[in-house]
Amino acid sequence: MFKDKNLSPKQLALLTALILSSLIALSVFVLIANWKLLLVYFIACFAVIYFLVNQILELFIYKKIKLIYKLISYTKASKREEAYQKYILPRKGIDEVREDVEKWAAQKAYEIQQLQSNEQFRKEFLQNLSHEIKTPIFAIQGYLELLSDGAVEDPILSKKFIGQAEANVQRLVGLLNDVDVITNLEINKDSILKxxxxxxxxxxxxxxxxxxxxxxxxxxxxxxxxxxxxxxxxxxxxxxxxxxxxxxxxxxxxxxxxxxxxxxxxxxxxxxxxxxxxxxxxxxxxxxxxxxxxxxxxxxxxxxxxxxxxxxxxxxxxxxxxxxxxxxxxxxxxxxxxxxxxxxxx
Ligand SMILES: Nc1ncnc2c1ncn2[C@@H]1O[C@H](COP(=O)(O)OP(=O)(O)O)[C@@H](O)[C@H]1O
Ligand SMILES: [Mg+2]
Incomplete structure (x- = not known):
């Protein structure tokens, strides 16, 4: 009955009641040496101690454990599940509760790490994107400045600079197309049409x-x-x-x-x-x-x-x-x- 090292509150209460009531009944027997009284004392003490210890455990420990479970599980148990957990499943021992909490903590740590790396990924993506956009935009700006500073008067130079500006516009368009493709791929993850x-x-x-x-x-x-x-x-x-x-x-x-x-x-x-x-x-x-x-x-x-x-x-x-x-x-x-x-x- 007590093989499991994680005793349920009922088992703990039973064990405590058994030990204490035996001790009390034995002391009574030593004092009065009456077998009948020993039995009466034993039964009465056993019942009272069992009831008290059980109540105390329920009140101070298992109510708190239940609270912990409420905190670490997101899904609300249905009425039936709650009844099942309360009356049918064996109560969890403290060690099992610790294991559950540790599992929950590890899961949370993993989720946080995942969020952090997503955040890092997003930052890097934006940084890279703005860098990639900057290069052609600055080049276009440069050629436009050259043109407005007078190069536009020179047909050979103006042709060259307009050509360069155009090439950079092309590069920008190519970049935006690629960004479009990759973001679309991410959004419609399953849109593979075989x-x-x-x-x-x-x-x-x-x-x-x-x-x-x-x-x-x-x-x-x-x-x-x-x-x-x-x-x-x-x-x-x-x-x-x-x-x-x-x-x-x-x-x-x-x-x-x-x-x-x-x-x-x-x-x-x-x-x-x-x-x-x-x-x-x-x-x-x-x-x-x-x-x-x-x-x-x-x-x-x-x-x-x-x-x-x-x-x-x-x-x-x-x-x-x-x-x-x-x-x-x-x-x-x-x-x-x-x-x-x-x-x-x-
Ligand atoms: N066939 C190849 N030969 C040499 N280098 C390549 C080849 N394919 C890809 N690379 C290298 O890998 C990089 C990434 O390729 P890619 O993602 O297609 O970018 P890019 O827009 O520069 O082509 C290129 O910038 C280039 O340095
Ligand atoms: Mg390429």
């Missing part, structure tokens, strides 16, 4: 649409040997199109003149396929690789700053691939090239 399509066809479509950029750098595209046979996937075609555009644009942007881009599509186990886009461009230093998929992250390579976009491209890719429950990864070596790969369901 359909069946042939991966190679989509890749070919992307390459055709980026053909002007490829031609500008005289870059060649090909499928890797063994990847020509059509492979069907089940995914959000428009979003995967976006992913491919971002990856291919990077390969063109950070690729060499006369460079090459190769796409491969493989079957993996577990009904998955692996798509990899490889270029032989400037590559990425190992130090940058772990942070590459973060928002606004760009390698501090001066060339990347010059030609780079918003730094949101790969973050968008990661978002989309993870929304499919899949993975995206990068392998790269400086001055050798970069491979970006992602998996999709077949």
């Amino acid at each position: 359909q069946h399509f042939i991966m190679q066809d989509l890749i070919t479509e992307v390459v055709q649409n980026l053909n002007v950029k490829l031609l500008k750098k005289n870059m060649q595209f090909q499928f890797k040997k063994g990847s020509e046979l059509p492979i069907e996937v089940f995914a959000d075609k428009n979003k995967i199109y976006q992913v491919l555009v971002n990856i291919f644009s990077n390969s063109v942007k950070y690729g060499k003149i006369d460079g090459e881009i190769t796409a491969s599509v493989y079957h993996l186990e577990d009904k998955k396929i692996l798509v990899e886009i490889t270029d032989n461009g400037i590559g990425i230093d190992e130090a940058h690789i772990p942070r590459l998929f973060e928002r606004f992250y760009r390698t501090d390579d001066a060339r990347s700053r010059d030609i780079g976009g918003s730094g949101l491209g790969l973050a968008i890719c990661k978002h989309i691939i993870e929304a499919h429950g899949e993975n995206i990864h990068v392998r790269s070596q400086l001055n050798v090239g970069t491979t970006i790969g992602f998996t999709l369901p077949q």
